[in-house]
Amino acid sequence: MRALVTGGAGFIGSQIALELERLGFKVTIIDNFSTGTFKNLIGFKGEVIAESVLDVDFDSRVPKPNVIFHEAAITDTTIMDQKFMIQENFEGFHRILEFGLKHKARLVYASSAGVYGNSESPQVEDKGLNPLNPYAFSKYLMDQFVYDVMKLYPNVIVGLRYFNVFGPHEQHKEKAASMIYQLYLQMKEGKNPRIFKFGEQKRDHIYVKDVVRANLAALEAKRSGVFNVGTGRGTSFNELIEALNEGLGTKFEPEYFDNPYAFYQNDTRAEMASSNKILGFKSKYNFKEAVKDYVGWLESKAEVQTPISVS
Ligand SMILES: NC(=O)c1ccc[n+]([C@@H]2O[C@H](COP(=O)([O-])OP(=O)(O)OC[C@H]3O[C@@H](n4cnc5c(N)ncnc54)[C@H](O)[C@@H]3O)[C@@H](O)[C@H]2O)c1
Structure with a gap:
């Protein structure tokens, strides 16, 4: 083929x-x-x-x-x-x-x-x-x-x-890379990861x-x-930090700041019934396993240890 x-x-x-x-x-x-x-x-x-x-x-x-x-x-x-x-x-x-x-x-x-x-x-x-x-x-x-x-x-x-x-090979996307990667970089710089108040917004990662x-x-x-x-499940920004802390063996606390956007999607979650039925597709990784796998990959790559600038 x-x-x-x-x-x-x-x-x-x-x-x-x-x-x-x-x-x-x-x-x-x-x-x-x-x-x-x-x-x-x-x-x-x-x-x-x-x-x-x-x-x-x-x-x-x-x-x-x-x-x-x-x-x-x-x-x-x-x-x-x-x-x-x-x-x-x-x-x-x-x-x-x-x-x-x-x-x-x-x-x-x-x-x-x-x-x-x-x-x-x-x-x-x-x-x-x-x-x-x-x-x-x-x-x-x-x-x-x-x-x-x-x-x-x-x-x-x-x-x-x-x-x-999110996952390996997204590093070149810099600011357009996933939030998980942005937060990882902040944590690698020794900083508390910054998220919108109060981290309860959910995305289907x-x-x-x-x-x-x-x-x-x-x-x-x-x-x-x-x-x-998608996975059919929304993961909150707070949960992202929790999963990264687990993956990295760290205990960073989120630093909350005001969301500057007038319109912001506070909850995304895919309805997966059609994909399940017609494609036979269902995500396999649970979120924490996926973050752990990704962090393992990032940690094995020396070059990503130089953080890109993150606003
Ligand atoms: N990453 C995500 O979370 C996400 C979410 C929804 C949809 N998508 C879609 O998935 C696809 C892949 O996205 P990605 O995250 O890998 O982004 P990416 O920017 O890493 O990949 C896009 C690739 O397309 C190439 N490209 C751009 N314009 C081109 C052109 N005119 N001709 C040939 N090559 C061109 C770029 O050089 C790049 O390698 C895109 O269509 C994107 O819209 C991605």
Whole structure:
């Protein structure tokens, strides 16, 4: 089987690409290295096409795939340039979709829980869509556009709405990396981790290894569709610190500060019924196990011991 992974030098894409190779797939990556890093691809043996999905000449450059995992995107949610965001994320996706359909490849693409904005928890796939920034809107547009295409291709396209993903290979994302990584860095600097008052806000944090499993499950999906990828459980900011303290063997206390945002999602939690049923996907790691596994990996990597600046 031949797989194409876009965004394969990034956090999630590199984990997918490496796992596919481990399973015996022949893997091609397309990544323009706008944020991704070669460091995530140490051990990768396949072909890397260092181009944008917006520009690459698919016919001459890209081997015909059986499956495509589309992870390439601008992932910084603070970028407000709407034209840039929609070109990169939506138009890039559109090109990949056409390429996939032309070759009858199964397409699994990354959407985001950002499409739910601050709608009520638990977030259900067909309810409460309310994107609040250009990034979330670009993902919303992808999902909306593809629903009609899915009617023509009921067995081919799977969108995965990732919730808050954390784990190895996210270090290059700096400020856009997970909250767990930001708090880890603060604690490694010997500082009390800073969170909004009073740390009770909840997010559905999912370990990247489970996200890779969800992508593999999508290969076997019974039908096309867009599905949540979370744990189905919200973890409070206070619980993050507790888990990090356990993983690091430390006793840092949270330092609370006022939340500066007028609108803030205080509770995200994926409704996982459709993913369970159609993808056969259920997260495997419980939160503390995942943080422990991640901290073990971080501690084994000397280079991340130099903290990046964290505001
Ligand atoms: N990390 C999360 O918590 C999370 C949550 C929801 C959705 N997602 C989605 O998952 C996917 C992967 O995100 P990530 O966290 O690994 O981010 P990432 O920034 O690490 O990975 C994105 C990769 O895409 C590449 N890229 C960007 N624009 C490109 C282009 N035009 N052509 C080719 N390559 C391009 C970047 O260089 C990078 O390697 C994205 O689509 C993102 O929107 C991530």
